[in-house]
Amino acid sequence: MQPVFTGVADAPAAPCVAVVVDVMRAFTVAAWAFRRGAERIVFAGTLEEALELKARHPGWLAVQDGEPVPGFDLANSPGRLRSHDLRGRTLVQKTTAGTVGALAVARARLLLCASFVVAGATAEVLRRARPETVAFVVTGDGGRAEEDLACAQYIAERARAGGARPDPGPYLDRARRSHAAARLSDGVRRGLRGVHAEDVAMCLEADAFPFAMTAIREDGRLVLRPVEPGGPPSPPPA
């Protein structure tokens, strides 16, 4: 498996296999939403589109990053989201980096969205799929986000190592020292409502969950669901 690391702007539009990485915080939040029982997450391209989707589907919950916006239900914060019971719910998510990155490679044949909490399961899906090349999309900071690149490299190394588990410590240390971690800590100090004091720590829990997350196009939307490595294969894209 040959890993290629790219930013969103340079990502191939229709790679065979893409892993879109957003550690802080979109895909840590998405994983926690599934952990709390959410059934699926629909990615929206704009805030307006997210609110339109929510309006058309009573019961759907809208998630957005930054400070709270009227009409949205949940912050893009694992620390805030984890106290919600999301059993059976559909979420609509719109964030600055993660969801934009996923939508940029929506035509990939296998599209995984990843962060440290699902890194091990993501690597296992890749190991079983045995692709020749994997495009890792680093979503943060114009493709230079250290937390996303470190997570991508950890997943690639884990997939290459087969059953062995490389030490996640050095990769997590890089993410802990990232600009994104500093921005979130600063947000906590300033009392921003869109962040939680535990967000950074929750984004740095390697391999916390046994599932990966695959995105599939359904009815013109990109929809994310949890998938167990070795479970039934995802249906091919329409």
Ligand SMILES: O=C(O)[C@H](CS(=O)(=O)O)OP(=O)(O)O
């Ligand atoms: O909510 C977040 O942590 C970020 C905001 S930004 O990209 O740092 O401005 O969004 P995400 O899409 O989750 O990276």
Ligand SMILES: [Mg+2]
């Ligand atoms: Mg990010």
